[in-house]
Amino acid sequence: MTTTATSPLPAAAPEPAPVWAHRAAHAIALCAVPSGLWRIAMASGVYVGYGDQVLREVYGIPGWGIAYVVGLAVLAELAALLPVLLVSDRWRPRRPGVLAPLAWTASGVLVLGALSQLVVLFTVDSHSYLASGTPQTVWGFAFAPLLAVPALMTAVTWSYAKRHRVRVRVRVRVR
Structure with a gap:
């Protein structure tokens, strides 16, 4: 008995995402909302703890900084909505096996990004522009x-990778 070749099985409809995965994907989108609203408030001129001089000189507000801060808020929210596609029953990518490594890469980047932000928070003097007290508390929340x-x-x-594993069929030839 010898093994000759492998080929992927015909694409079967994957099982639906579990409820917890749906909730987690939607929670990601909701996690980006408070910081986005804070950024939009900052761009709109609402006092968020920065003085007028800091807004002008450091952040370019008013001016180009408004587009940058609002654009950052919009991009962050759009990126936070992408995991909803991983659990959607309506959207079917043509090659679901390609999306899993991409999602794993995004997860790794997010973990490294979060760790780097914690390091920056505790080591860099960038938060010294923000007024202490209530503004720092609001920023933290x-x-x-x-x-x-x-x-x-x-x-x-x-969850996505588990549901979209490529099934391989092995043809066996008996001599």
């Missing part, structure tokens, strides 16, 4: 949910 995103994204990615 606005950005704290982003720390949950790497773990949630990893869970959603794991």
Whole structure:
């Protein structure tokens, strides 16, 4: 008995995503909302703890900084909506096996990004522009949910990869 070749099985409809994966994917989208609203408030001129001089000189607000800060908020929210595609029953990529490594890469980048942000938070003097007290507390509550995103994204990615494993059929030839 010899093994001759392997070929993928015909694409069967994958099983639906579990409820917890749906909730985790939607939670990722919700985690980006508070920081996005904080950024939009900052761009709109609402006092978020930065003085007028800091807004002008450091962040370019008013001016180009408004487009940058609002654009960052919009891009962050769009990126946070992408995991919803991994659990959607309506969207079927043509090659689901390609998406899993991409999602794992995104999970790894998010974990490294979150760790680097924690290092920056505790080592760099960048938060010294922000007024202490209530503004720092509001800032903390606005950005704290982003720390949950790497773990949630990893869970959603794991669920997606588990449901879309490429099944391989082995043809066996008997002599």
